[in-house]
Amino acid sequence: MDLQAALVPPLSFPLTPFTEDDRVDAEVLSAHVDQQVAAGTAAVFIACGTGEFTALSREEYRQVVSTAVKTVAGRIPVFAGVGGGPATAREYLADATAAGADGVLLLPPYLVTSTPEGILGHIRYAVRDSELPVIVYQRANARLSPATALALLDLPQVVGLKDGLGDVEQMQRIVATVRTSGHPRAAEFAFLNGLPTAELSARAYRAIGIASYSSAVHSFAPDLAHAFARALDTGDDALADALLAAFLLPLADLRDQVPGYAVALVKAAARLEGLPVGPVRPPLVEPSPEHVERLARIIAAGRAVLA
Template sequence: MDPMDLHAVLTPPLSFPLTPFDEDDRVAADVLAEHVGEQIAAGSRAVFVACGTGEFSALSRSEYREVVRIAVRVAAGRVPVFAGAGGGAATAREYLADAAECGADGVLLLPPYLVSSTPEGVLAHIRYAVRDTRLPVIVYQRANAVLDPDTALQLLDLPQVVGLKDGIGNIEQMNRIVTAVRTSGHPRAAGFHFLNGLPTAELSTAAYRAIGVTSYSSAVHAFAPDLSHAFARALDAGDQDLVDDLMAEFLLPLGELRDKVPGYAVSLVKAGARLGGLAAGPVRPPLVEPTEAHTETLAALIEAGRAVLRKHAADAEGAAE
């Protein structure tokens, strides 16, 4: 894939499909194929499988390959498939090779396993991991993988690295990184991509847009793509009333619910998919399932979000008459 084509590909909201498991704790291949197909049909221009929402860290290597192959088969060239890759340096390199062999179009490089380091150490890890791949790689900055403007600039010298996804949320530091890259004069500076990768990224879109980061991952897309796309369209159209109402009735309460229990950024998404009729199965440990009360709250929030859409559609129809 030509990195210059990524501008259209990374148009939000980006889909990060779940990995469904069956009652025997195996990857539910048919359900995964259904899920990926629905995510593409809903309008996402790229799918990122076996990443955080897809429980990369809970998959065996053979399961990882199965997930990537299924997504590639279902996508059938309609949209690109990015696969997560992570772990220690040598392990990440092996997953990058697996992603390429299984037909992925690109990779999201997840933070190194457990070990903390300096920005220079993180950069060395990235260099080591991507050295042998020809796939375009987006680096995920979060947890123990934190860069600074100087090390982010050096990503431009790695032709495989086409973007940086931020999951830290330090807007001032991210602004320094974006500005350093854009004003560097490097031949790749203008085409380098930045993504907002915070949990429930819709909550922080205004702050990231203010520093020139318009693309974002949407966990909501995995269980309520209609709400995800409605929000993105409202942002693009400058429909602040709809943005505000979705924030108040759905997104902000969803963020509050997500923060009640560690790991809910994934397990709530899977619960939401099950509420929508997908046989997604449980999350794997150490993630924990939402309580019955929290699942009921999630269902109410989804309905509240859709009620907002119905109200705005009715208001628009009335104004047109």
């Protein structure tokens, strides 16, 4: 797999649809993933944060990953989220491998906090038997130092680092440490911007050498996600600024109103777009009717910019 080609933004993190009687809706999931691929994303990251990894049973997880793999049918790479404690992460990694995933995103360890060296130990333990490429997600209680980030290059399974912390100075230290290290894998090691509504920080991350980013917007409005990415690629600052002002900034403001809206709003937006993805599972909460109406106006304002 050409990882650099596979991580061209905007990257898709599909939702996990649920039926009215609280089962995974494999038919809707397949349609959703197919739409994401057809829209032009370079890779699909299934059963991750937006896909409610923590809300899935292990049997449901296997179903979600295998459905995505079958739907994509080799057109682009499929990465699957894995996580929990170190032993649990290894079990999910084995499930993702058996389901045919092309790689995995290692989510932060469950509940516990530790030092950067402890997080490095968690990563080593979780991926030591991996047959798949692993991208490590730095977020919340999983924080690396420049030295421990560099040590990831000695783990052949680990091919990249996704940042969800948003400390640009620290990420500059990490990127510079890796790129100038002289390590044989320094040039090929991948970095991703994984902040919520990553479009808001895309310019800042590009300035420190991180062009790839995840896009929750792609899950419900791929036309807007790709328009913004093209604006960045072509230097169309007027279009990028217009989309920020009319769509992305208001979306982020609404997202910040309630914890968990980074997922719940995306699901509500997908329903507004006609995709019956069902509700979020607890502890996430559904957006209020007022917030859904506001969300609809925000999406319409983004499309008005394109029009």
